[in-house]
Amino acid sequence: MGLWQKLTDPTLWQVSLHHYLIVGALLFVSGLFTVLTRKNAVSILMGVELMLNSANLNFVAFSRYLTRVENGHVMPVMDGQIVAVFVIVLAACEAAIGLALILSIYHNLNTVDVDETDHLRG
């Protein structure tokens, strides 16, 4: 089968669970990369948001493809989607507390650069 046939094969372009998982993994890695390379505390928090949302994507995707059989009926499993809602709420809480602490650091040191907040070491 040539490359053209492969690319035009409709099954290749059908979105499956694997596609969601790959996007999730990419999101997670880019979030982790942001966290490890950025010096600005706000950017680090943004990277964390990416990582949390990659987990959310996984949860929702898995939940979509999971089914259980109850009284002969095939029922959807909602667990993963419920978790995603909780994680969204927690992400908001974490951002609120993180930004409050960044603000207090800014009041004290006039910077939000994590390289310059190094009064504690030894």
Added chain:
Amino acid sequence: MMDGKALDNVASLAWFAPELAVTAALLLVVLADLVPSLRAGRAAPAFAAIGLACALLAVFFYYVEFAVARHGGGGAAGGGLPHLQQILSGELGGATPPVDIFAGAEGVGRNRFGLLRVDPFALFFKMLILVSLLLVVGFSWHHRGIRRYGDGEYYALLLASALGLLLMASATDLLMVYLSIEMVSLPSYALSGFFRRDRKSSEAGLKYVLYGAVASAVMIYGLSLLYGLTGTLSLQEIPSRLRGTLSFAPGLLGQTPALSLATLFILGGFAFKIAAFPFHTWCPDVYEGAPTPVTAFLSVAPKVAGFAVMLRFLSMAFPDPAARDAVNPNWPAFLTVAAVLTMTWGNLAALGQTNVKRLLAYSAIAHAGYLLMGVVTVSSGMADAPREQGEAVIRVGREAVLFYLVAYAFMDLGAFFAVIVIADRLGVEDLDGYRGLGWRAPAVAAAMTIFLLSLIGLPPMVGFVGKLLLFKAVIEARLFWLAVVGVLNSVISLYYYVKVIRAMYLEGVPADGQTVPALPVPKFATFLLYAMAVPTVWLGVSFGRLYELVRYSLTGIAY
């Protein structure tokens, strides 16, 4: 494994009294902060202490009820007191079925398994957590800084964290595990940055929130993978799901790498809570910068609850530790590496410290490493041994962990409280400020010496018995090299603990005939110090009953 009963949401409330008491105290503290007369009258710490004491009482009665049900003696609520003698004399043993609570309403979203589990294991940890929190409230009571920045907020955050800790001890559902850990973390971030006009404190808060956010994100990603691989959120269901196949991805289960990655990420989240490698780097900075009562709280309560949730996760999700199931992830290997690196790094970094608070932070990391040794008493050679023998070895390891956590709670809280008292009276946290303390404040110095000797692990302190049990468990698991690493680490730790004792007694000694001004120490502080020093010695001499309690608490835990 025993089948317990799963209660619906309304019936569950009968087993939820400790959490409800803490919640009520939390609301009262917030409301009392709005009333000027109550705020001036220091209602917040009083409400916090009363709420925690009520919760402790409720937990104790539940524990008694479990022990009594085992004896077949009635088992009705309120029948606790006559059996008190029985509990105290260590007549415990046998297993009681656990109670699973919050399994959804009847009909709607009814789950076969609950979100939380009440069993002797959870109750044991809840008792330890509540006792340590009561002690922390005692430390904070007269702390000037906390009064200046606002009592109400401090105790509200502390109680919110307490609620999360109690949930951590009973969580049996992946969502509940994650939520309870976050419920502990979020108030802790605010607590460590509590002195908001203080540079060090706000820096500690920032570092804590950044590390914590990353660790929790890694953990939830791991949980999402585990959910996908098993198709369930309930820890109880994971073993059976791992043996079956998944409808949507038949090939996925054979792939142990995916499961190992998920487990590694989840263990990373636990490692953050117990300050173990690789998420230990926040620990020294946060411990040094945070207000000292908060440091005392952070070094004990989340660590205890972190071990509770980790042990429960491992024993429920992967009950066959020798990995006879092909799908079991190799978690003992991960944790062995973590244990070795954690204790070695903690002890080596502590050697050069001059700030006592920071020194104790590194010592807290090292102790997390010792405790991890007790979790990994599962060796690869065990697959050939009979199953019962393997289980017995693991049981000894778990017993050692629980015992050591009790010992650690008393000696570490005590050491931090001694630091608080000295910092309050002298205004120093540096080793130089401790010179001659044995003459200026004999009571504080003597108590501090007891705590430090116990942290080293010298007899007759409780730390000695704890370490003995840990090393015994490691040797029984035939992990001789790990035991050698552990003993070497203990020897290294001797140096920096003794450095503090030396500064107190052998430096700044007053010359003959010269009198030194005695340091005035409040009676309440002395009382609290000895409330921790006495158990540290007494449990080291007569440890049989505590050991029986630990053994009974582990009976409901499946392997």
